[in-house]
Amino acid sequence: xxxxxxxxxxxxxxxxxxxxxxxxxxxxxxxxxxxxxxxxxxxxxxxxxxxxxxxxxxxxxxxxxxxxxxxxxxxxxxxxxxxxxxxxxxxxxxxxxxxxxxxxxxxxxxxxxxxxxxxxxxxxxxxxxxxxxxxxxxxxxxxxxxxxxxxxxxxxxxxxxxxxxxxxxxxxxxxxxxxxxxxxxxxxxxxxxxxxxxxxxxxxxxxxxxxxxxxxxxxxxxxxxxxxxxxxxxxxxxxxxxxxxxxxxxxxxxxx
Amino acid sequence: xxxxxxxxxxxxxxxxxxxxxxxxxxxxxxxxxxxxxxxxxxxxxxxxxxxxxxxxxxxxxxxxxxxxxxxxxxxxxxxxxxxxxxxxxxxxxxxxxxxxxxxxxxxxxxxxxxxxxxxxxxxxxxxxxxxxxxxxxxxxxxxxxxxxxxxxxxxxxxxxxxxxxxxxxxxxxxxxxxxxxxxxxxxxxxxxxxxxxxxxxxxxxxxxxxxxxxxxxxxxxxxxxxxxxxxxxxxxxxxxxxxxxxxxxxxxxxxx
Numbered sequence: 001x002x003x004x005x006x007x008x009x010x011x012x013x014x015x016x017x018x019x020x021x022x023x024x025x026x027x028x029x030x031x032x033x034x035x036x037x038x039x040x041x042x043x044x045x046x047x048x049x050x051x052x053x054x055x056x057x058x059x060x061x062x063x064x065x066x067x068x069x070x071x072x073x074x075x076x077x078x079x080x081x082x083x084x085x086x087x088x089x090x091x092x093x094x095x096x097x098x099x100x101x102x103x104x105x106x107x108x109x110x111x112x113x114x115x116x117x118x119x120x121x122x123x124x125x126x127x128x129x130x131x132x133x134x135x136x137x138x139x140x141x142x143x144x145x146x147x148x149x150x151x152x153x154x155x156x157x158x159x160x161x162x163x164x165x166x167x168x169x170x171x172x173x174x175x176x177x178x179x180x181x182x183x184x185x186x187x188x189x190x191x192x193x194x195x196x197x198x199x200x201x202x203x204x205x206x207x208x209x210x211x212x213x214x215x216x217x218x219x220x221x222x223x224x225x226x227x228x229x230x231x232x233x234x235x236x237x238x239x240x241x242x243x244x245x246x247x248x249x250x251x252x253x254x255x256x
Numbered sequence: 257x258x259x260x261x262x263x264x265x266x267x268x269x270x271x272x273x274x275x276x277x278x279x280x281x282x283x284x285x286x287x288x289x290x291x292x293x294x295x296x297x298x299x300x301x302x303x304x305x306x307x308x309x310x311x312x313x314x315x316x317x318x319x320x321x322x323x324x325x326x327x328x329x330x331x332x333x334x335x336x337x338x339x340x341x342x343x344x345x346x347x348x349x350x351x352x353x354x355x356x357x358x359x360x361x362x363x364x365x366x367x368x369x370x371x372x373x374x375x376x377x378x379x380x381x382x383x384x385x386x387x388x389x390x391x392x393x394x395x396x397x398x399x400x401x402x403x404x405x406x407x408x409x410x411x412x413x414x415x416x417x418x419x420x421x422x423x424x425x426x427x428x429x430x431x432x433x434x435x436x437x438x439x440x441x442x443x444x445x446x447x448x449x450x451x452x453x454x455x456x457x458x459x460x461x462x463x464x465x466x467x468x469x470x471x472x473x474x475x476x477x478x479x480x481x482x483x484x485x486x487x488x489x490x491x492x493x494x495x496x497x498x499x500x501x502x503x504x505x506x507x508x509x510x511x512x
Contacts, residue, residue, distance in 0.1 A: 114385035
C-alpha cells in the first residue's frame, strides 16, 4: 500500500511533536512524515520520542515561516503561505488534506488577548475561504480547534499580556482585572487542559475520515461556551457572559 | 449642551466621508467631529459635502495608520493601534464608545478572498476581546457589519484577487471558478449593495443608543446566510452551502 505523505509544521514541541511521533511510528508504516521545525537544533527531542521506529517514515526538515517571530506572521501569514506553497501540487494530483491547528482564541474573543485572538480569528477566516474553493479540487481543509494544552501554560506562563500597554503603565483597575483574569486562566488550565496525546487522536480522526468535517473540537468542556455567542446575533450576550465568567472568579470585581 | 467628540478615520471617501458629513452638519451641532484621512489633498470632497454647515463642528486631520498599505496592516493593526491610542484617555474619563466598521468578510469566509477575510475576521477577534474588558470601564465597543457598499465595486473592481497566485499562472479549473465567482459578485452587488447613507443611519443608531449592542448589521439581506454557519458547529454545512450559492450561479460548475 502506498504511504500517505504528511507534512507537519512546528515539530519541535507540543502538538506538532506528538503528531509527528504518532504518525512516524505507526506500526503499519502507513505514513511518510516530513516533520518541519524552525530550528533543527531541537530535532533530538523528536528523534528520542520515535524510539527508532521511524525507518522510512520520517524526514526532519527546516522550515522557517518567518524571520520575525511576530504573532500575526507566524499564526496567519505562516499558515497561508505554507498552504499556498503546496496548493498547485495538490490541485494537480486531484486530492489532498490540509489540517490546521485552530484555537478557542479563534472562535471567541478573550480579554487581554486582542492580538492573539485577532491572529487566530484570522486563521478561521482564511481556512473558511480556502475550504469553499478547494472542495472543488477534492482537497479537504479541516480546523482542529484546541483548548488549553498541558504544555502551553507551563512553557509560556507570561503569554497573556495586557494589550493596551505594558503592565507597569496601566491604571490600577486594569491591573486588578488582569490579576483576576490570570486567576481565571489558572483555573481553566487546571480543569480543562489536555495532553497532546488526546489532541493527536482528533488529528488522526480527521486524517483517516473518508469525509472530513471542516471543524473538529478537541475539548468538549469548552463547547457549551458557544451558546451565548450563537443565541444572539448582536453579540452582546457573549460579551456579558464572558465578562461574568472571567471577572467574577473570586468575587473581587463588581457585577455590571 | 456639551458636544459629543467623535473621531472618524478614513474620511476621504465611502462610509467615513458620509458619516463625517452627517455628524458635522447636524443641525443641533451635537457633535464635534475630528475627521482623519491618510492624504489631506483629498479633503476638498469632505468640505464640499458639508456645504459650509461645519462651523465649530469639524476639524480635518491627517492620520496615517500605515506606511505600507498592506491589507492586514490597515484593516487590523491600524484599527487596534488607533483604539489603543485613545484607551487611556477613555478609561480616565470613565466613558466612551468605539465603533468599528466590520464586514460580511469578517463573519463568513469567501473564496478567492482568504487574506481579506483573514484581516476582517481578525478585526472581529480583536473587538470581541476588547469589548469584554472595556465594558468594565463603561466603554462600549460596537461593530457595524456592512455588506457590499455602492462605492466599493465601482472604485475597486479588481479587489477580489485569486489568493494562491496571479491569474496568469493558475490552472484552467481555478480560472473558471474565479470567473463564476466574479459573476456571483456582480449579482450580489446588483441585488444587495447599499448606499453609504443607509449605513450611516446604523452608525447613528449605535452612537445614540443608551445601551449599544456589540454587533449591528446594516444589511438584512445578508443575514439568512448565517444559519448554515450556526446550525452545525462542524462548519461543513457552511462550506457546502456557500460553494453551492457561489459556484452554481450560471450552472457551469458541477455540483458536489
